[in-house]
Amino acid sequence: MIQYQLRQVLPERKVDPSAALALLCSSAAAIVVWKWLVKRQIQKKMEKARRTQNEGLKKMAKAVQQFREQVPSVQTDAILSLPLLELAGRLQEGSLSPKTVLYTYLEKALEVTQQTNCLQHFIPECEEQLQEIQQQREKGLLYGIPISIKDHIGHKGHLSTCGLVQRLGTVVQEDSVLVKVLKRQGAIPFAMTNVPQSLFNYDCSNPVFGQTLNPFNHQKSPGGSSGGEGALIAGGGSILGIGSDIGGSIRLPSSFCGLCGLKPTAERLSLSGASGPVSGILAVPCALGPMARDVDSLALCMKALLCQEMFQLDPTVPPIPFNEEVYSSSAPLRVGYYDTDGYFPLPPCMRRAVRETRDALQAAGHQLVPFSPPGIHYVMTELFLKTFFADGGHAWLDVFTGDIVDPNLKSQVNCCKIPRLGKKLLALILKPLFPRLADYLSALGGTR
Numbered sequence: 001m002i003q004y005q006l007r008q009v010l011p012e013r014k015v016d017p018s019a020a021l022a023l024l025c026s027s028a029a030a031i032v033v034w035k036w037l038v039k040r041q042i043q044k045k046m047e048k049a050r051r052t053q054n055e056g057l058k059k060m061a062k063a064v065q066q067f068r069e070q071v072p073s074v075q076t077d078a079i080l081s082l083p084l085l086e087l088a089g090r091l092q093e094g095s096l097s098p099k100t101v102l103y104t105y106l107e108k109a110l111e112v113t114q115q116t117n118c119l120q121h122f123i124p125e126c127e128e129q130l131q132e133i134q135q136q137r138e139k140g141l142l143y144g145i146p147i148s149i150k151d152h153i154g155h156k157g158h159l160s161t162c163g164l165v166q167r168l169g170t171v172v173q174e175d176s177v178l179v180k181v182l183k184r185q186g187a188i189p190f191a192m193t194n195v196p197q198s199l200f201n202y203d204c205s206n207p208v209f210g211q212t213l214n215p216f217n218h219q220k221s222p223g224g225s226s227g228g229e230g231a232l233i234a235g236g237g238s239i240l241g242i243g244s245d246i247g248g249s250i251r252l253p254s255s256f257c258g259l260c261g262l263k264p265t266a267e268r269l270s271l272s273g274a275s276g277p278v279s280g281i282l283a284v285p286c287a288l289g290p291m292a293r294d295v296d297s298l299a300l301c302m303k304a305l306l307c308q309e310m311f312q313l314d315p316t317v318p319p320i321p322f323n324e325e326v327y328s329s330s331a332p333l334r335v336g337y338y339d340t341d342g343y344f345p346l347p348p349c350m351r352r353a354v355r356e357t358r359d360a361l362q363a364a365g366h367q368l369v370p371f372s373p374p375g376i377h378y379v380m381t382e383l384f385l386k387t388f389f390a391d392g393g394h395a396w397l398d399v400f401t402g403d404i405v406d407p408n409l410k411s412q413v414n415c416c417k418i419p420r421l422g423k424k425l426l427a428l429i430l431k432p433l434f435p436r437l438a439d440y441l442s443a444l445g446g447t448r
Contacts, residue, residue, distance in 0.1 A: 042404060045168050046208050049159075053209065056122040057113070060106055063127070067103040079104045084145070084239050084297035091144035098130055098144030102188055105146040109191055109237035116213040116222070118231035119191050120151050121158055126190040133186045141304040143186030148238040150226050151195045153288065154273040155179050162277045163197035163206030165403045176273025177313045178242060178288055178305070185304040193228025193241065197406040198277045198399050202252055204228060207404045214256060223253035229291050230257035240301060241291045244274065246281075247384075250289050261291040262298045269305055270314035277399040283387035299327055334367045343376045343436075385443030392420055393444050420445050 068074070079101060082090070090096040106126075113119040126146070133143060152160050154176035161167045179189060197206035204212040204227025212227050214220040215235035222231040226243030230253030233241050243250040245263035254261030266285035274288060290301035303322040311319040339354040340346050358368050373379075389396075393416035405413050418426070418441075427442040 038402065039404075042165050042402065045165050046404075049161075049168050049208050053120060056124070057110065057119070059124060060122040061110055063124075064103055064107045064110065067099075068107075071100065074100055074104060076104045076107065080108055080236055083294060084292060084300060087239065088142065088145060088300065092139055096144075098133060098188065101144055102126065102130055102146050102190065105238060106190060108235075109148075109232060112215060112232055112235035112237035115218070116215050116231040116235060117210050118194055118212050118215075118222070118228040118235070118237070120161070120194050120209050120228065121192040123155060123158065123190050123192065125155075125157065126188050129183060129188045132183075133188065136186065140185030140187070141300060142182065142240075145187045145240060146190045146238065147182060147187045148191045148193055148229060148232055148241040149179065149189055150229055150241070150243050151192050152199065152244065152275050153178060153192075153242055154275060155189060155192065158192060160275050161195075161206075161208065162199050162275065162399075163195050163208060163406070164277060164399060165208060166399070166401070168208065172273075174273065177270035177310065178274065180313060181270075181305055181307065181310045182242075184309045185307070187240075187304075191232070191238070193226075193232055195226070195228060196224045197403075197409055198396065199225040199244075199249070200277070200396065200412070201225060201406075201408055202248065203408045204231070204253075205406050205408050207406050216258070221256065223256035225249040226253045226261075226291065227256075230254060230259060233257070233259055233291055233293065239292065240297055242288060243291050244286055244288050246284055246286045250291060254291055259291055259293060260295050260298055262289045262302070263287050264289050264302070267317060270310060270317050272314045272316075278395045280395070281388060284384060332365050332367060333361075334369060335361060336369045336371045338371055338373065341373045341376050343380055381439045381443065385439060389443045392416070392423075415441065416444055418444075 079087070079096065087096070087101065091098060091101065106122075109119065133140075149155065152162050154160050154172040154174070156172055156175045156179075158172055159168060159170070160172050175183070182189060194204055194209050194212045195206065196202075196204050202224045203221045204224040212222055212231050214222045215231050221227065222234070226241075226245070226249050229238075229241040229243045232238045234257035243253070243261065245251060245261075250261040250263050253259070264287050266287050269288045271286060271288060274286075276286060290298045292298055292301065299322070303324070306320070306322045308319075310317055337354060337358055339351040362368050397413065397416050400413065415423075423441045423445040427438040427445065430441065431438040
């Protein structure tokens with residue numbers, strides 16, 4: 001009845017096949033043109049970011065050249081060879097000037113980034129900070145120390161990209177709390193270092209600023225996600241850097257580049273002003289921490305950061321200063337250790353390193369107790385992977401909207417794009433042969 005009435009109201013028309021084909025072709029052409037325009041817009045944004053990067057590096061090179069012309073007799077190798085504690089001491093006593101040290105490290109950082117592509121941005125405001133610290137009444141613990149910071153730790157007037165095109169247009173309006181405290185302690189932030197796209201990779205590459213290389217072997221990775229920091233410090237272009245870590249992003253670059261790194265307890269240092277690509281991951285928190293050439297450098301950095309200024313600027317940070325008495329104590333310790341957790345298979349070299357460390361600690365009078373981490377499979381699958389990917393990875397996938405996916409991330413992105421049922425089936429099939437991969441796919445299936 002309804003169909004009959006519709007036929008009475010609407011005249012019958014034959015569909016012209018050629019018109020339908022033309023409409024289909026024009027629609028397809030419109031989609032192709034639209035995609036090309038979007039891609040072209042992305043390319044323009046990336047080209048602009050690279051030009052800005054190159055201009056900043058040229059500005060750095062010009063400033064260094066001017067300094068070298070003014071002070072040609074600087075012994076750069078001698079300055080670069082000083083450990084952080086000795087360098088800090090000489091700056092405090094005045095036998096070295098902050099200006100000399102800053103330009104020495106700027107020059108070395110330029111050399112290192114030309115070889116490894118570890119810098120994203122030069123911070124020209126470091127020259128203003130140089131003037132400010134010389135006017136301070138009291139010299140902070142990091143007085144005159146040049147310091148590098150990871151891309152996503154906010155510095156006023158600069159980008160915080162996380163290696164993503166969509167964040168290229170957003171300039172940070174205020175220093176992060178950590179940068180404010182570093183400046184208050186006399187440190188001079190001079191460069192922001194490269195990161196993998198979205199920070200979620202153990203390599204260090206993104207489509208905007210490219211691949212960072214290991215300074216000791218350009219065929220190898222510096223690790224990630226604090227890979228730019230690792231390459232710059234290991235290459236000698238920075239004496240102290242700040243990275244961040246959720247699942248190894250300080251520890252892996254430190255290992256790959258032969259450095260010391262510390263991932264403090266979560267919220268020990270303020271995260272205010274440090275951005276991330278995905279918000280709301282509460283079960284697996286991020287932590288900011290120092291990277292340097294030796295343990296004493298890490299301790300000095302933590303002493304400087306755990307101060308009243310940090311506690312006042314961010315009340316969520318527990319007001320517990322660095323415990324020098326515990327750190328300096330020579331009392332024997334009882335240390336638990338293991339050379340495998342039963343989940344990740346380790347190569348012989350890593351087990352050997354654990355044994356050598358155990359032997360060295362025992363020789364120093366400490367008690368070493370072997371143990372096996374309890375419930376490691378439950379911890380990895382239920383507490384880490386399934387909480388990190390509780391939504392099946394959808395929030396992480398969203399950060400690539402309007403972006404070009406870095407080749408190093410394509411396999412991870414493609415895994416997330418598999419339908420939920422497909423992930424579950426693949427996990428079931430792969431479980432007997434590849435149990436860790438199966439756990440990962442199962443976690444990507446989400447908990448909904």
